Amino acid sequence: MTDNDFDLSRRSFIDRVLMATAGAGMAAAAPWASAAALAAPVAKGDRVRLGVIGTGDRGRGLIQNIAKTRNCTVAAICDNFELHLAKGRALVDASTRAFTDHRAMLDAGGLDAVVIATPLDLHKLQSFDAFDAGLHVWCEKAMARTIDDCGAMVKRSQDSGKVLQIGHQRMFKPTYLNAVRRAKEGEIGSLTQIRASWHRQSSWRRPVPAGATDRQINWRLYRDSSAGLMTELATHQIQVSNLFFDAVPTRVMGSGSICFWKDGREVYDHVALIYEYAGGRKLIYTSLLNNARYGCEEQIQGSKGTIEPELGRIYKELPPKELALLRMQADVASGKKRAVPIGGATWFAELPVTTPGEPLGWGEYDETMLQFEGFGEAVRTGKPLPGLLSQAYYASVASLLGEQAMDSGQILAWPTSLVAI
Amino acid sequence: MADVVRFASMGTRVELHRFGAGDDDALTAAQRAIEAVDDALTIHRPSATTALNERLMAGQGAAIDDALLFDALVAIEELHALTLGLFDPAADRRFGPAGWSGIAFDRNTARIEVSQSVALDFGGFGKGFALDRACAVLRAKGVVSACLSAGESSIAVVGEHPLGGGWPFAIAHPLRPDEILVELELTDESVSISSTVGAGTNAPERAAMIRPTDASIVSAPRCTVAVDRLGAHAEAMSTALLVANEDRVERLLNGDWTRRFLFDFPRGAAIPINQPG
Incomplete structure (x- = not known):
């Protein structure tokens, strides 16, 4: 795909999101989508700097999607398994910093937000550390291993005044x-x-x-x-x-x-x-x-x-099909004789x-890109995409309650x- | 007096409407007759036909022990000839164009022999055959006015309409159900409607219509209607007309423009209209 092709398909995709979310009903039902679609592109030097924690299969997929956005860039990567980290390095500029410990990455600074793509039980700890470092958090679903931990992540986001966004691409x-x-x-x-x-x-x-x-x-x-x-x-x-x-x-x-x-x-x-x-x-x-x-x-x-x-x-x-033969019974009972409509293919069970x-x-189109453009806009403005976190929180709670x-x-x-x- | 029974059989919904005279158990007996045919001819659960098919598909001959299956095979042999070979319950894409012509049925010894693998699928014939037997039971039980339906594409009537004269039926256009293709009156007759288009043609258990001459699937948008004293004959004729080429259509219609009908539709109109979009 050439850059021009990508621009056209991206524009078409954004237009479709806006068309799908147009109208008062949809503005209330999925307000995050149109907000993300309207995110403004920013100059390369002003892009939201993301540190990706976890460069396994999913994390590497996210890195590739972030690269398609107009307002985010991967500034650092982190994984405690060398093979995954090496595969992650292959996807980013040679100048992108790589870490084996997420705390070291946070301490090194130079980030606006983190992207967490690690096992579920680590989400809470890593998001807490990021909030404590003054960073915003994009975290893969589900939110956390327990319902209490999900709530704690929401609360910490609120208390820190930082954005918490959970990856639900269908939205x-x-x-x-x-x-x-x-x-x-x-x-x-x-x-x-x-x-x-x-x-x-x-x-x-x-x-x-x-x-x-x-x-x-x-x-x-x-x-x-x-x-x-x-x-x-x-x-x-x-x-x-x-x-x-x-x-x-x-x-x-x-x-x-x-x-x-x-x-x-x-x-x-x-x-x-x-x-x-x-x-x-x-x-x-x-x-x-x-x-x-x-x-x-x-x-x-x-x-x-x-x-x-x-x-x-x-x-x-x-x-429902009119029961022609039933009508015939009624006709005969009332002394009326008229043609019984039949035909077409046989009725089946x-x-x-x-x-x-x-x-x-x-x-x-790959909607994961739009998630990150929306996240980038939320980080830039300091305002979460409306309605998004509650959708993710309730979905995680429901899955754990199940x-x-x-x-x-x-x-x-x-x-x-x-x-x- | 008017009464009705409704039940599922022959892979569809069967309705038996009786008016006026007849034994109290007439409809029940007619239902049993239809169910007995279903039990013998079905290929969707173990039956005399599936047992026979197992042997035929292995290229082996078999004795026909089941009386209903035997009667059905006798009727099929006659109808295969009557329809110029176009009604063929052995037409099967798996086995090529051999079909019924690859079968030797000896009614005297009640044996069937095959020259290659074949399998029987009685399809619509089974419904007509079953309605014929049900009509015979009703008549034997003193019924003089009845209407029998197997899925509304196979209808048989006993006697006259309860208000006198023939039973009036309006055959709906398969693509435009609000329009009528043809109106008919039946007295002691059966009608069979076959179609390659319209409601239900995509139903999961509906087998594709196979042209016996080359075992190809018939896809041209066409609807056929056949009336006959016997339901089995009506079914065979409507099926034959559906797969017939122009030359054989002429021969099958045989100048009988009041009891056999064929409607070809432009391909552009062959989109089932009861589906959304």
């Missing part, structure tokens, strides 16, 4: 924003249920290179550092559910098991949960690691249609409808002691 994706807009405009009627799944055919276990430990590389599989599927995958889709329902769950019930990958892991490889929302609405969620048939999707189900944002499709409910629907469109519900076998109510945002 910047035009396809999703357009889907929310169309749902809010009533196209699929009253939303009553969301079925969401993230099904993979993968052990999720990575080979451990020389010099690393299993828990360092496969931290997602162990309880002290991860809630597994809940914090790594479900948190994205619970956030989508909260966004469409414009609410947080009232309670959650669920069942989890290590059902297939009995390889010493501690986190569930199968989870199934029901999140209830006010008015009897529900999110029905499953995630598993040994069958990819249904992949990753959220089915937003309303009385007039269904939206599947990952596929980028919207489907309208077919109107109530199997899934396979009409192709119509495209939602606008899914071809873990607790599965562990305890209890139906758990939404916590009443969360930090106010």
Whole structure:
């Protein structure tokens, strides 16, 4: 892609975000997106200087996205595993400073904010250290390993007057924003249920290179550092559910098991949960690691249609067919004889409808870039993107509450002691 | 008196409407007759047909022990010839164009032999065949006026309409359901409607229509209607018309413009209109 091509596609992407978020309803539902899309480009020397903590696969992906932004730059990188740090170095200028300890990076100064892409249990400590160093924080989802730690991160951000932004890229994706807009405009009627799944055919276990430990590389599989599927995958889709329902769950019930990958892991490889929302609405969620048939999707189900944002499709409910033969009975009873309308293809049992629907469109661009442009603008102005942190906080709380519900076998109510945002 | 039973069978919704005279158990007996055909001819669960198909697909012959399956094969043999080979329940893309012509059915010994792998799928024929048997049961039970529907694309009537005269039906345009393709009156007859377009043609269990001559999928937008004394014959004829080329269409219609119909639609109009967008 040439610079010119990139400028055009970037402009097109931003336009789509703005189109999707236009209107009073969307301004209230997703105010962060248009604020990010309107971020002004800045001169190279004035860009927000980011220190990236964690240069594993995800961290390196973030570095590449930051490079696409018009207002941020990677000023330092940090990883305590040399192989990851070396791979991170390959993505940045030779002059970019590299550290093996995040505190050393903070002490070295020259940063406006940090980007945290480390195992979940480290998020709280590293964000606290960054806030204490007077820096803003962009942190990968989920927020933290416990609900209390999530709240503590929010509180520390508030007390320090620094921005805390959590990585939920779907909140910047035009396809999703357009889907929310169309749902809010009533196209699929009253939303009553969301079925969401993230099904993979993968052990999720990575080979451990020389010099690393299993828990360092496969931290997602162990309880002290991860809630597994809940914090790594479900948190994205619970956030989508909260966004469409414009609410947080009232309670959650669920069942989890290590059902297939009995390889010493501690986190569930199968989870199934029901999140209830006010008015009897529900999110029905499953995630598993040994069958990819249904992949990753959220089915937003309303009385007039269904939206599947990952596929980028919207489907309208077919109107109920008039029962022609039933009318014939009534006609005969009333002494009336008229033609019975029949024909078309044979009626089939109530199997899934396979009409192709119509495209939602606008899914071809990497929205992670926009997250960082929004973050850069928030850092520059000192004002968080509106509405964003509460979305992330509640999604993380919900994912961890789901873990607790599965562990305890209890139906758990939404916590009443969360930090106010 | 008017009564009705509705049930799922033959992969669709079946309705039996009876008016006036007849034994109390007439509809129940008719339902049993349809379910018995379904049990024998289905390929979606273990049946006499799936057992037969296992042997046929292995290229082996078989004795036909099931009376319903035997009767169906007798009817199919006649209908295959009657439709110039275009009604072919053995047409299958997996096995090439051999189809029914690769089968030797001996009704005297109740044996079937094959020269290569084949499999039978009775499809719409099964519905017509089942309705025929249900009509026979109703008549035997003293019913003089009844309307039977299998998914509304296969209809059979017994006797006259309860208010007298024929039973009036309006066949809807498959692409524009508010428009009528043709109106018909039936008396002691069956009608079968086949279509490559319109509602339900994309339903998950709906098999593609196969042209027996070359085992290709028929995709041209077309709707056919056939009326006959027997439902099995109506089904075979509507299916044959759907896959027929111009020459064979002429021969199949055979100048009978009141009981056989064929509607070709421009390709541009062949987008099912009941889907959004």
